[in-house]
Amino acid sequence: MDNMINIGIDLGTTNSAIARFADGKVQVLNNPADPGSNTLPSVVAFREDAIITGRKAKELLEKDAKSVVGAFKRKMGTSESYWINSISNFKTPVELSTYILRELRSFMPPGISVDAAVITIPASFDTIQSNATKEAGSQAGFAQVTLLQEPVAASLAYANMHKEQELAEGNWLVYDLGGGTFDIALVRIKDGEMKVLDHEGDNFLGGTDFDNLIVEKILIPAISAKYSFNNLETQMKSASGKYNAQYYILLQKAEEAKILLSSKSSVEVVIDGMTDENNAPVDFEVTVTRAAFNELITPQIDATIGMVKNILSRNKLQAKDILFTLMVGGSTYIPFVRQRTEELLQIPINCEIDPVTAVAAGAAHYAATRPKLTGNINVSKSSSRLSIKTTYAKTSKEKEELFLAKITGDTTHCSYRITRADGGFDTGLKQLTERISEYLPLVENTFNYFQLTVHDRESNTVEMHSEMIGINSAFGISGQPLPEDICLEVDDEEKPGETKLLLIFQKNSILPSRKSVTRTLNKSIQEGSEDKIRINVLEGPHYALPEANKSLGYLEISARQIFRDIAKGSDIELTFSISESRDLTVTAYLNMADQEFKQTFTPKERHTTVSALKLDVDTLARKLENEIFDTAEQENHEVRKELSVIKKEMDVLETETKDLVDDDVTDKRYQLEDKKRKLAQAIDNATRDKHIAVLRNKYFKMKGWCLEILDQHGSENERTRFYNATSDEASFMYSQSSVRLKEQTEVLRSIMGSIIWRTPICLKDLFRHLVDKSPGMSNQGEAQVLISGGRIAIEARDWSRLAEINQDLLDLLPKSVRQDVIGKVGF
Template sequence: MENTINFGIDLGTTNSAIAKFIKGEVVVFTNPQDFGRSTLPSVVSFRKDKIMIGNKAKEFLEKDPKSVVGAFKRKMGTAESFKIKALNETKTPVDLSALVLKELKTFVNTGDSLESVVITIPASFDTIQSNATKEAGAQAGFKQVILLQEPIAASLAYANMKKKMDMKEGLWLVYDLGGGTFDVALVEIKNGEMKVIDHEGNNFLGGVDFDRMIVEKLLIPKIEEEYSFSSLESDMKSASGKYNAKYYVLLRRAEEAKILLSAKSSADIVIDGFEDERGNDVDFEVTITRSEFNDLIKSAIDSTTDMIKKILTNKSLKSTDIQFTLMVGGSTYIPYVRQHVQEVLQIPTNCEIDPTTAIAIGAAYYAATKPKEFNNVVQARKENAISIKPAYQKASKEKEELFAARISGNVEGLFYRITREDGGFDTGLKKLSERINEDLPLVEDAFNFFKLTVYDELNNIVETNMDLIGINSGFAISGQPIPEDICLEVDDGDNPGQTRLLLVFQKNSVLPLKRSITFPLNKTLSKESSDQVIRINILEGPHLSPPEANKGIGYMEISGDKLKKDVSKGSDIEITITMTESRDLSVSAYLNMADQEFKEIFNPKKRHTSIEYLKEQVVDLSEKLDEEIEHATEKEDYEIAGALTKLKKEMEQVEDETETLALDDESDNRYKLEDRKRKIAQEISAATQNKRVQLAKEHYFEIKEECEKMIDENGNDYERQVFNGIVEKEEIFLTTNSPLKIQEKADELDGIIRQIQWRIPEFLVDIFSWLKRDSAKMNDQNVVKYLIEIGESAIENQQWDRLKDVNYSLFDQLPRTSREQLNTRIGFGS
């Protein structure tokens, strides 16, 4: 049994493929139902008695379009499902993807039992989309699924194709335009190792969008010119629309025309099979020229080059710093895409690898470096007297690679020998011990296979659990980067009732990742109260954006009634966040005072996007944008006002398109609009950053002055030392132009102020008086009466620590709204 995964799958929007690494080379399996073809169309059709996948499924599109589904990868990770007419039931994108994966298993003719696999995903897939892909793999019967970002797979395919040539160190771009998604990655080769430096992407840009453009921008207007329809596009795209089935027929014909236009200057599309609203048969032909098609997709391709320019700008690079742009994905067959990208960027395009199979090939190379890590209960492998646990790099550009192993079992009188398969290396017989180490010489630019054999004193082979040792002397990848910041939502100290984001893992950090953060609790938790709750919310997206501009991926609540004992305000909570290479996110929260830990693994597979809620969010964001424009204009900050006004045009377009969405719209427009809405929110935040930086600086200097005065009057040496430490670093954090960084330092100074205040008798007495006046609003009047008596006694006897505890206890008795108001005035939450 091979101990590495070896199988790689490209689970594509329009086409999928499967490949296997076999002793240094990769084989792409051909479709047994479509001789000679190495890909499987990602289309599923249902009949009452059978399921068909691939080209056979596409053939039923015109006969029964309501029972055929394609491009479902676009809705991966959403709560949407597809109504299947033939079954009278629904299927989710995960269900449909699992069917494609199962069909790909039938391609494998090597007798393997597929239980582990590497499946590729777009680099811009978020955590929920990634989890949904893993769930599809589990449904397809895989016990171990490792995810690999598609640009990395393409890079591995290219580097291994070129491994026997002199690969130059330096930078290149991977331009991956597939059927449904677009990714661009900046890749660096240095010291024999490949690394993704940066990336951008759009999960809703690809060949299916070009098909829809043909239908919606060219065909529908032509039909409306010739025939009588009142709202043809809406009736086609709505699930309950009269012409919904015909919409999918036209998409299929548009796809065929698009493919033909890569080879010819024009293509004809037949439009027939239905009547207009006056009962006239629709039956005519539309000719589309290549130039018309190029004009249609120009803005979409321009958006891809804009992403590349953004990467180059972020990294301070010029076009001449990039060796080439590696073209991957079926949509890069379009001549205009290749030509336009090269003309705009002035970077040579590289079309040396097959864009349709490169991803699967790269996935198989990656799979050859990943060990199987599941317990195979089916395999009847007997327990071995000698068990070997090896450790070595699966890929290395060194001349020799260290092999180490720990041996379990009785090694007395045993020997071992390691040989390279080509006969070029042999350790000879050596005495076996509990630990062995060998430097294995590697043949350059090749896969090197070594065999470790254990012998007894008579040179009889002793059975072990050891498989071949495989080391690739080609290029290795230095891990997968996360596509977006991972953040924790925390209270905004300057704006009570509001929250901000704390950066946990930065975009492009290499997986796996782990970080622990310790906070003081801003509330007391009683073990008997289910209403008192700590909320831990993990989001994905730019950490400088407001929380509403980002995507939620994990949410954990700890209520008081889950605790073994009460936990006081100010005690520590330690939050540890880990993310695996395949984007499994786990969070643990340790409450120091209760000595209690809570753990949760977040693997959400669906994101709900209600059209009604989306419309509300778009309206709210539009109003916020109007307020920001008005504020900038009043302040005569015309630069910000101009930038926001440009966003207003995009915002109005999103508003119009959202408003026209039918509640049962079957396209993926809601997800596109949600993405656009989120990006506008991020751009508003970026455009107003200077304003927020200025306000943060003003606030910092006000707090600094107050803090220094407080320390002079009532502070101690430690508080003065902390204050000086913050002030000494002013020049660093004030020049970051990050309002959050500046605010964090203001919060630290504010914490010193609160710490001192809570030692001052006059302050404690004032708070007690304030709380006493509000006592009628408090929850448990018997407890409140008792606390007031203790507080009055503490004042009389000048027991200030006791009075401080009484104040906190009275505060916890207030209703939530009153607590927030009082917190604003006197800083209970600090």
Template sequence: MSQQINFGIDLGTTNSLIARFQNGTVEIFKNPFGQKETLPSVVAFRKDRIIVGDKARELIEKDPENVFSSFKRKMGTSESFFVPNSSDFKTPVELSAIVLRELRNFIYTGEKPDAVVITIPASFDTIQSNATKKAGNDAGFREVQLLQEPIAASLAFANKQVNAASLQGQWLVYDLGGGTFDVALVKIVDGEMRVTDHEGDNYLGGVDFDIAIIEKLVVPHLQQQGAYPELLTELRSARGKYNTLYHILLKKAEEVKVQLSNSPSAEIEFEIDEQDIYLTITREQFESVIYDTIQYSVDLVKKILDRNHLSAADIMEVVMIGGSTYIPLVKQLVTAQLDIPVNCSVDPTTAVATGAAWYAGTRSVSAPESPEKRQHSGAPVNIHFKTAYQKNTADKEEYFTAIVTGPVTGLSYRIVRADGGYDSGIKPLQERISEMLLLAENTNNQFNILVFDAAHHEISADTPVISITQGKFNIHGQPLPNDICIEIDDLENNTTKLELIFEKNAILPLRKTIVKEVMKNILRTGQDSLLIHVVEGSRYAVPGSCVPLGMIEIKSTDLLTDLVKGSDVEITLQISESRDLSVKAVLLMNEQEFSEVFNPQVRQINIGKLKDDIRQLYQKAAAKMKSFKSRQQYELAAAVQQIQEDLNQVSSRIDTISDDDVTDEKYQLEEKKRKLAQQLDSTGKDQQILEITEQYFKRKEYCLQTIREQEDDSRIARFEKITADESSYLSSQSYYTIKAKIDELDDLGWEIRRNKPETWINAYYYYASVTTDDYTDPQKAARFKDAGEKALERKNYDELKVVVNQLYHLLPDTKEGDQLKGTGIG
């Protein structure tokens, strides 16, 4: 029998909540101390105990060095926090686990859930997602399933509606929380909710507004009052003179922010150098320092609309989620600039937890086999069910049918609902079965198919679980937030490039097998290796601007025999709904297999490496700028110049960061660097695609003309096969995909041309025109030139082929710079 998870957690930057689904409704659990639904995501360490939540938050002013918050923003990083009271370090994962354990204490029913759904921002990459799962495991949950926050909010919104028919359109979820921002495009198809696209920023939220109050209002005020030339650095540095004050100011700034949502002004009071400071901050001042950030969030919404070719008329409404949407300016800008109705009908604070519980009510615990589990008699039977039914319905009964393959003679079946509310009775098993399944209302119904032998003993069979949600919406999988690619060699340009494996917004889970060619000989006696490097990011970016997820390194010492250039390696990649990545590489020639499951949980950010990356990007931008100007493409040159200016700003900000900086700015700058790298790669892309497309059509026409001259039906068939999916690869807007088709046409054309005498005659005249002294061995080149003249006189074209090939290999290598080490596959 399957068991539903039922428990959902919103692990937030500022506040966290836990909820449970039961009997078609969702309950938000309250803190037994104070009866509040929200638990501040704050952890304090005293000499003898750990304190979580409101009490921990109160200690910020008394003992800020031992109080930690906003650690969700550093999830998946190498950052750790020193705790003076315990003289050790705590990672974001460990601090998150403490919050999760505290939430378990909210469950007043005495239940000890073994599995839970935890929400994450839609833009969380695989590393951040895996770190969140580890926090859940460390908190005592054996099984953790992840759910993207906009999906959770959409479930809370949709399942609150009385009239489900009103949701047969598209809407946007605008989720501005304490530390992250997401916007998702959502629609319902056949009763299932689908997130069709999303954008977001993992470093945009209420915490940034608190920081803006400090850095743009409080610090300038203090500098006007006295001599504080390095005040900001002293506030932000862990060893800074005013670092304790910085944590106090963050708490006070948050309080001011909340007050300004309802009042025209608020006061902030604190002490510095035994001087009492009183500062009045108006809503107008506050809005002026956060305006650009809010505008950026609205621009991300517009980006989704533009990418999907949608206008305001195509969107029903914008659903506002997240505590930061209480700020009046947020609603004002969203309403004014998008011209789409804003819906604030769901509680911005609890919506994500509510949606997580709805989702948990449709998910089953993947419990391991236990001794108490029913024992089946007899050997397993090779029976397979191909089922068909509506997974979401407003009806009280649902038609179920299945095609059964395998030896069904003499067997019987029975379908029972997991809660015991429906039992089909025992019936003969046939090649096709059907039932009308009775559903419990407003909940997820799970049914099990049991198979019996002729003696009515239950036997083991491959039977799927039937899952039907009645009266409520479910989701059609979770979209992948970024492209997943592998890095391959681009020998023509002496660099590496990305090959797309899983596309952004593809629905998890995913699996794909590809075959790549080994690009170099790897000898067992050598030091070389083959790299299967998987990254997450934009397929159009340079590999270095993406997040590395895992690498299988096949060393020369791992090989049973030498690996020969041109042999094949079969690579299978699989990614689960909760973002576990498994990679398997099979060397087909050597019959060797290498595999690994990657669940990276930490991303290292090195300030020195970050500076070096910026310097390299700037050099690349300079080269692009020169190219665009030489072709008088001044608009593109201007775009690159703007990227250079942005790179300079990032570089300047990096220079101000101390080695012990306590903020998450270096992660923000690293994210900014990635986005600038992607912008730089895409600048001029349209022109590049236009040029390669024109080249494609020229090669296509030349190849077709060459084939027609030969009247070769077999090669015409090959030509038609190459160009059969022309509309698909041309519309892909992928330079490398179109270039690969050109290479295929060139290979086909060469097969024809190499048998024509004029091909070798023209080639010989070209090499003969090269000055003899320019060859690497002038004397040998002179002998081959003489042999070529004699072959022409005798019209011996086979001999002429040999001469041409020998002269080609005597030409000097014109490639400059170090040769690519690369990955070894391409």
């Protein structure tokens, strides 16, 4: 199985691990630099002449804290970097992750190829964070990196640990609380197939936050109470603060205390190595009790349970519908986490798998089903040239699995044979044709290897260089779910100059996926001009404002790139393709120019400044206040009450944001940005019914007007369009999609507009307006002739002639005057 990836890596916030699939089994590899351990602390230390990773790097923290970095996974995909004192330079989260991945590669036995790997990411990682992870893998020397969501990996580890027994069909939860992130996933086994139905998470909630709470709420107050300091917490958290180095040392001590509290009722934390403002040396012990620690982390644990309840509610499930909650991630070792989760959810917890190495093990199971990418090497010994393309399930719980192959080349006088490695199956020699179809019998609970050989007329083996066929008689996964909606920004016809979102791929769609849409250009593009079409793809809820979502990238088509003028109203065909590792490719085809433009979006950084965050929070707070006033005026007490609860959270967010210093070194800005996004969503959810009621009212008004004008002036074609637009009214009228309501209202507006355009009253009104504008027309002689003709047409009630004259007069106006609404996108 050398042609499969076979290597799985858990690139964790606190600890990382690597596992290998070999001989039908998964082996989590030991750390050669730390005997007895099969994990690598995700910490990197720098000296002038060396880069040190893992446990030895952590040991250097107290000597030179500003040259040691950990928990950088939480800043993957951001523009932030870390200043390293010992080398007087910055290092990015991608570079730091690269060092960890390189060290993990050294765990492999000599002679084993490590050119490809499956690397896990939190399910809630967005596309930019995912791309940053792939970039780290590439810099670490992996020619091929496939990403796998951590809850999926944990599910595979658990299911394949039990592959020798039938797992009960039903639903379970994967509760993954690691060092820096939290994921909850709903998994279902049905008909022997495992599928992730839904998930939710928080990229800034984990054991690192628990460490920080110990520092913020216990250690810093204890130091400040005993010694003389001026605003110690700010001085620690600011990059330029006097005690910034001590902050990282305290975090490590807090982590050690947290780990000990899983087995002890209290621990003593020694605080030393610093002096206060009066030059008094700080040297004392702080007692941290398990009870105090549990109280500190209760809001965070309750927040994770809130996410679990959201998933159950979304999927209309109750506690009795869930078999168990599978506990994964180092922070689930904390007794209180297990106790609180089981107590509040009333669902049994399952702690059967190693929470620290399960994700790496599951990644290795997945890696055994993923082929390495290779070039065209399928060449025969004889003068004929053959190549093969195979299709089959890499994992299966069936008794036999269908194998399909397509052969390209001259198959005359050739035969083929498929044998199972254990000798238990042999097709015998069969005539080779362009297509092979065979059912391969599987031995249960093991990896089944089959070899396909091709022979020429002299019975010589033709070297197809085809892969060994490997089918694991175990549980696989039916694809990874998409964490967020992927949308396209389009012009909003209802609001000139503004845009809205068009849903392309919906959250929880199974990857990979592909979709095509056709849009009509709302402006002309003149060859060689400054005109352009902008294709902006965003990640986030499709019902949100475009500015509220995360941009994945732009594909701009400039008029300088096209070979001819493109008329308004012509079509642009857009095809979106997204891989299982979230590589997003957009192809745009301009029909009129017969030109295609293509781009793959792989953004790896997102900029989040404290000043921009403060402005966004301030804007959102004002919006919330306006919504509260509106609901009060409308006496909508239920929504007002809901918004009042959100207002309390908003007040806390405003305070926390205002307290941030510009050079804050913690993850606080990213946590607050996440809170801001969730509050915006909560405001939208609370007020959606109000806004949808307004949109429904607009729809019914437009429908009434359309019916009225249809009766008087509508054609048969327009009646058919009206019927088609309203036939599915029940489905969109009572949905929660404002986008769908707007689109259907716009369809009716378009039908009505096309009718009104040719009604006598509209044609006469437009003619009068054009007469008023005639002094600004480019050809005064022609304009006067047309105006005379228009007056004659009105007297003769020749409305079709008047419509022609109106169009000719429009063409004489300057472009700036006659230009229809031009959106910023172009379609």
